[in-house]
Amino acid sequence: MSGKLRIGLAGLGRMGRIHATNLGSRCARAELAAVFDVDSAAADRIAEEHGVTGVDSFERLLAADIDAVAITTPTGTHADLAVAAARAGKHVFCEKPISLDREAALRAIAAVEAEGVAFQIGFHRRFDPDWVAATERIHAGELGEIALLRTSLRDMAAPKAEFLAGSGGLFLDVTIHDLDTARWMAGEITEVSAHGAVVSDPGFTAIGDVDTAVVVLRFANGALGVIDNSRAAGYGYECSTEVLGSLATVRIDHPQSRHYEWRTPGQAATPLVRDFEQRYPFAYAAELDAFADAVRTGTPVRASGSDALAAFDLATAADRSWREERAIPVRCTESGYVLG
Template sequence: MSLRCALLGAGRIGRIHGTNVARAVEGATLVAIADVDAAAAGELATRLHVPVVTTDYRDLLARDDVDAVVVCTPTATHHDVLMAAIAAGKAIFTEKPIDLDLRRIEAINAAVAAAGVPMMVGFQRRYDPDFARVREQVAAGVVGEIHVVRITSRDAVPPPRSFIATSGGIFLDMTVHDLDMVRFLTGREITGVYARASVLVDRMFAEEGDWDTAVLTLSLEGGLLATIDNSRRAVYGQDQRVEVFGSAGVVAAVNHTVDRVVSADASGGRSARLMAFFPERYVDAYRLEMQAFVDAVRGGRPMPVTGEDGRRATAVALAATQSARENRYIAVT
């Protein structure tokens, strides 16, 4: 039987997930959409031929013909939305971060465990084929003992001011993906962070109490080290690279370009531009992530990315925020 899904939130990320559930994921059907913006919900429902539209997500949680919810509402709403979905007994896919407060995340995770409902957290980069292949090679021993992980993550387009104000800041919104990737690639926990951050792209970030550029140094179990550099604007396109270096070698994933064609003449060589932004760069990852969620729910298997994964990445992101503010190393427990 197809997993009947309701989309909660029809913004940018909601449109990505909703389109995948409706058109690209096997074993799932998009049966309803909720968004406080009736026009946004209606436009997406029309485009995807979804029969039920509402401005109140609770209407969908009460329906017997909804098996699962895909939560793409603003992070500040997650606690109430997730608690209501848990109480309704729905399977849950939720975008990251689960919440901006560790105590609320722990309460949500405890409620999930008590109710016995499945909940998966959306860290789509785990499903990027290149990054997944890096992890496979690291796990197979290609690099030997891991020494250093390096991640570059630079967005092509800065977020709007309205988003920054409720996002929790660069570390909780953007870097949290990279922190999860460090855990994913190494299989080790992060034990501490030293972060420095600046406003170099747009004064708007400072006005909202945030930064747009950051560099982190991480310590991990076993003495491993990792570095992450972030920017909210890379004028040349979406810059997403990872490298794992160890005693026996190195494995790396390079940037994606709009095509793989290169040319050269007497003036030099040329290659295609990088992907325009994250939706294009991670188109496969978003689809594969949602397929993994649907397959796990239908098969009664454990969620591949758990609430605890979400909690751990958020804990380091909060520590990085503290480190940047206080200019000191912060241990993570």
């Protein structure tokens, strides 16, 4: 394959537009070739903006002059679209989770494996320069024996109600990122214990969900983990991680949108990021370039279907722990986690 990887983008909601911008102007090894959305006006608008083909069906997207597809449609459609793309011989980049139904996720993973196409999941922290550098040093042994991992993911304000209704809940939509980070940085997990609360909007109770949660993990290597999540932190968007080891501690905490401090009598202020788009300007482009590299070289992707399945299983364990008010033992296998 010569030149940039030509990607057809399915779904032009918020994440789709972020990927369209990156593929259209920021990626070095991948490019936007065609777009599809059920809202044909949105597809036409983005297609015109980036000078690419806009189509009115996923089938036509697969028939376009593309090497791969990026799936950023609503979660409930991910698995079926991934299967269709794989059977059409297209490599697949898919936002998390693969599905809210485990069997559907397994079918998608089986389809891409059977067709021999690359399948990468949008766990963007695995491509952020800060997390990558810290994790490489941990895996090289510079941190020593891990004792504790602490990680936070807090949104400034909750998404719209129509998104929440199909999101799968806090644990499958938000905590899943922290669970993937925990596995990646500190190793496999043996127990999940979750506590949830509704503090920002009683509407979360009405849909059987929570807006705030704390999850405690036990790792196979004896370490402990603590995750805290919020749908409505109010002050801004925060994503931070700290890992304590016997030789060192690493902390990733980068909430500022600008690297200056404004000082007035009696106080100092720094501008904070408002959302994940502001926090990860490099990671979203880097993950698509890494996907293109994996396709070209035939090397494994850095965030695989198996990683997505493991994070899904752990998020399911967290949700079950919260609902059943008990710790959930988990066991890692070749086909994901088995919940006790």
